[in-house]
Amino acid sequence: MALTVTAAFNDFQRNIVNLDTSQTNQARASRDWLLGRMNTFPNNDVYFPIIYPDIHTGFGSFARRTKIRPLDDIDLMFGLDGDDCVYIESDGKILITAREGTVRLKYYKHDGTNFINSRKIINSFISSLNQIPQYDKADVKRNQEAATLKLKSYDWNFDIVPAFITNPDSFGKTYYLIPDGNGHWKKTDPRIDKQKVTDLNVKLSGNMLNVIRVIKYWQKRPTMPSMSSYLLETMLLNYFNGRSECYQWVDLEIVSVLGYLASAIFSPVYDHKGIQGNINNLSDDEKLKISIRCYLDQGKATEARNYESQNNHRASINKWQDVFGVNFPSYG
Numbered sequence: 001m002a003l004t005v006t007a008a009f010n011d012f013q014r015n016i017v018n019l020d021t022s023q024t025n026q027a028r029a030s031r032d033w034l035l036g037r038m039n040t041f042p043n044n045d046v047y048f049p050i051i052y053p054d055i056h057t058g059f060g061s062f063a064r065r066t067k068i069r070p071l072d073d074i075d076l077m078f079g080l081d082g083d084d085c086v087y088i089e090s091d092g093k094i095l096i097t098a099r100e101g102t103v104r105l106k107y108y109k110h111d112g113t114n115f116i117n118s119r120k121i122i123n124s125f126i127s128s129l130n131q132i133p134q135y136d137k138a139d140v141k142r143n144q145e146a147a148t149l150k151l152k153s154y155d156w157n158f159d160i161v162p163a164f165i166t167n168p169d170s171f172g173k174t175y176y177l178i179p180d181g182n183g184h185w186k187k188t189d190p191r192i193d194k195q196k197v198t199d200l201n202v203k204l205s206g207n208m209l210n211v212i213r214v215i216k217y218w219q220k221r222p223t224m225p226s227m228s229s230y231l232l233e234t235m236l237l238n239y240f241n242g243r244s245e246c247y248q249w250v251d252l253e254i255v256s257v258l259g260y261l262a263s264a265i266f267s268p269v270y271d272h273k274g275i276q277g278n279i280n281n282l283s284d285d286e287k288l289k290i291s292i293r294c295y296l297d298q299g300k301a302t303e304a305r306n307y308e309s310q311n312n313h314r315a316s317i318n319k320w321q322d323v324f325g326v327n328f329p330s331y332g
Helices: 005-017 021-038 060-064 117-128 192-205 208-222 229-241 251-264 283-311 312-323
Strands: 058-060 073-079 086-090 093-097 139-144 147-149 157-165 174-180 185-188
Touching: 005 208, 005 312, 021 060, 021 073, 021 117, 021 157, 058 060, 060 073, 060 093, 060 192, 093 312, 117 139, 117 147, 117 157, 117 174, 192 208, 192 229, 208 229, 208 312, 229 251, 251 283, 283 312
Parallel strands: 073 157
Antiparallel strands: 058 073, 086 093, 093 185, 139 147, 147 157, 157 174, 174 185
């Protein structure tokens, strides 16, 4: 319950949208403990790949601080040493090849080849995770690109992805190499995504993240097809990249953000890493439905803003509830 629009949005963000601070701190502590245990895996298994702790990194929305409730997954890249291997790009995938000096990765090759099998490495992660006594009741399995650890004691899963880092290319760039879901590897670089979010949020006085989270909550409602979280975030970063300011009060941004999304959804959206190309793979029908919902809710948001300017907070809050659903605080 709230008597003003500002109070309603503050309550909405604090109790419905943004992650709970104590839970976030607990999640980070459990993540750090897990990484500490995983760093000991080579000591207990002479076949486990040589690790490279300096390149361990988080990725995904939790790492970028754009995660909204519920906190259901935490994504980690677990760094491995290259172990004298080399890589080539072939037919849209990365092939990592063991050489004569390869010590441990030679045990993870595709049968009859010298190519390193990402599935076998993930399976070695699963085997070692199952040996941690504190995780004796956990569910550990391979999920395409990751080893997924589901704990009984926490609400969140860990998706743990084995990762190598390349030597600098001719432009001085390095990339992470992670499983492609088909036994080989692909390029990525979560550092670019995280830095893009951080730089823009700092430029916009720390106000951008709250807008991104609220819009991510909005698009989860079953009123239209859903975009992937990464696609939506990329579009929002494109929007804010052209802005010189972002209001402290989220409701002041929503009208223009929805107007931008309504038209931008029809255009290609390129990932900021420059690796994946166009990530807007929605069908024409999905794009149209999303655009219509953006325009409809933009109209409601405009009405809500007009009511607030007339000091009619009851009507404004009711209209915002039409936009965000019943979890948006009621007037009173």
